[in-house]
Amino acid sequence: MxxxxxxxxxxxxxxxxxxxxxxxxxxxxxxxxxxxxxxxxxxxxxxxxxxxxxxxxxxxxxxxxxxxxxxxxxxxxxxxxxxxxxxxxxxxxxxxxxxxxxxxxxxxxxxxxxxxxxxxxxxxxxxxxxxxxxxxxxxxxxxxxxxxxxxxxxxxxxxxxxxxxxxxxxxxxxxxxxxxxxxxxxxxxxxGIVPRKSFDGAPEDYRPYGVGADEAAVLNPMFKGYRYHFTGLHHDAKGFPTEEIETCRKLIQRLEDKVMMHTDEIELNEEFMLDDFDGSEGEVLIVAYGSVSLAAKEAIRHLRAEGIKAGLFRPITLWPSPAKRMGELVKATKNVLCVELNIRQYTEEVERVSGRLDLEGLYKVNGRAISPYEIVNKVKEVF
Amino acid sequence: MARTIMRFTGVGGQGVLLAGEIFAEAKITAGGYGLKTATYTSQVRGGPTVVDITLDDEEIFYPYANDGEIDFMLSVAQVSFDLFKNGVSGGGTIVIDPSLIKPSQADRDKWNIVEIPIITIAKEEVGLVLTQSVIALSIANTFVDAIEPEHLKSVMLSKVPKKVHEANLKAFDLGTKYAKEAMEKLAQHA
Structure with missing residues (x-):
């Protein structure tokens, strides 16, 4: 590119x-x-x-x-x-x-x-x-x-x-x-821009929410000749409120499935210095995201210079979480440290996808950044 | 070049942010890496402000200065001096405006404290108090020798309004002059 x-x-x-x-x-x-x-x-x-x-x-x-x-x-x-x-x-x-x-x-x-x-x-x-x-x-x-x-x-x-x-x-x-x-x-x-889908058939045939079970709505721009309805209530294919049992169920299930059945289109991660990870003793996997990952990368440079095999897994898409890849890596590495500027907000997701409850964590909530040295010291202290 | 870490401190409203941006941009346009971060309080004016500047030939990830690793600090407010001085490495240089900051003997023993009346120079010699950040910029660069001065000057000019170019050029040169004088004095005492 x-x-x-x-x-x-x-x-x-x-x-x-x-x-x-x-x-x-x-x-x-x-x-x-x-x-x-x-x-x-x-x-x-x-x-x-x-x-x-x-x-x-x-x-x-x-x-x-x-x-x-x-x-x-x-x-x-x-x-x-x-x-x-x-x-x-x-x-x-x-x-x-x-x-x-x-x-x-x-x-x-x-x-x-x-x-x-x-x-x-x-x-x-x-x-x-x-x-x-x-x-x-x-x-x-x-x-x-x-x-x-x-x-x-x-x-x-x-x-x-x-x-x-x-x-x-x-x-x-x-x-x-x-x-x-x-x-x-x-x-x-x-x-890379793909415009949103639109319907160009006869206006009377237009069903903005009448789409497949894992598909997103097709919303034509307002004021262009296609009439439909917006509501926060459960709604039918044309957007009008309804309490019809199956319509309600299908709508909410579709909101779930349109995302969860296509997570491969959404997931994005960075794996930093993980190339040489093979599950051997002493490897340290750091899970961090956002600005904290900058300190983590600097910390990994220091740790590697001291002979500690450390690497970073960084989800760029946080939600939906990269459940499969993050789960695999965390399961395969004994020493895992989650670093966040909150108290365990994403660690709980790492626990969920890996099924592990023995992860180490470094958390800070006083408005100050976590420094590379704090991460280095934590790694040395707990592993 | 090894990593150069500088810290500019003052209080909100003094314009210490601009010098940091100029440094970072000058290093980047010269082919390296530069990062500037600013930390400030919720107070709009008068709260302690700190700007960290990291310059390196290698990629920089973490943008803040680690305490004890700062080579050079410049301060124009007592409250900020007291709060942030401990980030400077032992024997490192701290430039202060003596009309605004009174360092203790312990401070003088630990660091190389250099007194330059930055605000007075800006007000009386340049005639424009806003130019203090450019005076600070050239003082810092003279001490740490991080950027080729002509290049730094041209980046500086690209970041300030045209109508104050002349005043800022004067400020830049005065900063260099005062810094060189201070360095000579230090060399004599050494």
Whole structure:
């Protein structure tokens, strides 16, 4: 793939990525540490003929973004954890109505208003189920500057493929970090865009939700001659409320299956220094994601220099989790250390997919980053 | 080149962030790797702010300075000096503005403390207090010798508005001059 060099911050890269991926609308409300995404996209979108609106609050921000997506355009909102709490209801609406949308959450310390300017990964569990009810969240997590770009692009493509919101998690460290990113050229990004499906038959035959058992809804843009209905209630093939038993069951089962039967299209991981792992004694597998993986990589350099065979498994798609691959690796390696800027939020998933309850963990929740030395010391202490 | 780690500290609103960005960009455009991170509090103005800058020929993953590994620190606020000085390696250089920071004897024993009246230079010699971050930039680069000065200068100019180019060029040169004088003084004492 052809790459280009950009010197920027994670937040600016996320905004640039959205525009490059064809996003035409941003609705949001400023919140530290994500505000720069709104600032930057407010400059970029009007130049391209799009629009960016600062609404009166977080709820209105996502509501506007959902509305824009209903009219057929690629649409973005960006916030931090407290904003996601407020947006949760509308995320649920977009899940139920199958409206594609990208939400970037630049994580800061929580719960509540927490630590506004400090780094955290406390929203990982929230991203899995921000709203009530049965649905499958798709959540991607950028682990370096370049991925603030590539994961936002991927999120837009996945949103249109699966017709639902896609969450991109970054955090204060990566959002504000300034440095070099090697990212795909604009041509490469444009080549990868697959527009959402549409129906071009007779309007009276259109059934937006009348699709196969593992398929996403086919939503034509509003106001283009195809009439249908949006509701958060259980609905029939044309989108009108119903309590018909089988229709209700099939709808919710389809929301589950459209994602879970196609996880191969969503999964993405990085395996760093795992090439020489063969299950021998003394190998140390670190599981980390997001900005923590930067410290983990630096720690692995130190550990390797001291003769300790360490490597990193880093899920880039957090939800649905890479159950098979992560399970295999964790089962095959005796010494496993999970490192997170929260208390065991993803460790519990690693336990679930591996069936192991003897994993070591290093967790921090005081708003400060985990340093490479803390990881090195933990490895030496516990293994 | 080995890894160079610098830390700029002040309080929110002083503009210490810009110098870090210029450093990182200058190193990258010269063919290496540079990262800048900023840590600040929820206070908009007046909260202690710290900018860490890491420069290397090899790829850098972790963007923050590890305590004890910082080669050079520059500080323009007492609260930030006290909070962040311990990140500097023993014998490392800390440039302070003497009108704003009063180091203890223990500080002077542990580090190479250099006094340069950065704010006064910006206000009185350049005539534009905002140029303090460019003065800080050239002082730091003179001490750590990380970036070819002309290249650093051109990156700096690309990051500040045209109408203040002249003032910032003056600030850059004054920073270099004061840093060289301070280094000569140190060499005489050594």
């Amino acid at each position: 052809e790459l280009r060099e950009i010197i920027s911050t994670g937040n600016d890269l996320a905004a640039i990525a959205a525009v490059d991926a064809g996003c035409e609308f941003f609705g949001g409300y400023p919140i530290t540490p994500s505000s720069e995404i709104m600032h930057t996209i407010s400059d970029l979108l009007p130049e391209m003929g799009g629009a960016a609106i600062q609404m009166e609050d977080e709820i209105a921000g996502i509501a506007a973004a959902v509305g824009a997506a209903m009219s057929g355009v690629r649409s973005l909102t960006a916030t931090s954890g407290p904003g996601v709490s407020l947006k949760a209801e509308n995320l649920g609406l977009a899940q139920m109505t199958e409206v594609p949308l990208v939400l970037v959450n630049v994580m800061r310390g929580g719960p509540s208003t927490g630590l506004p300017t400090r780094v955290s990964q406390g929203d990982v569990r929230q991203a899995r189920n921000p709203s009530h009810g049965d649905y499958r969240s798709i959540t991607l997590c950028a682990g370096n500057l370049a991925e603030c770009y590539t994961e936002v692009v991927r999120a837009f493509n996945l949103a249109d493929r699966f017709m639902q919101p896609v969450i991109v998690l970054t955090d204060e460290t990566i959002g504000h970090m300034h440095g070099k990113a090697m990212i795909p050229t604009l041509e490469e990004v444009k080549k």
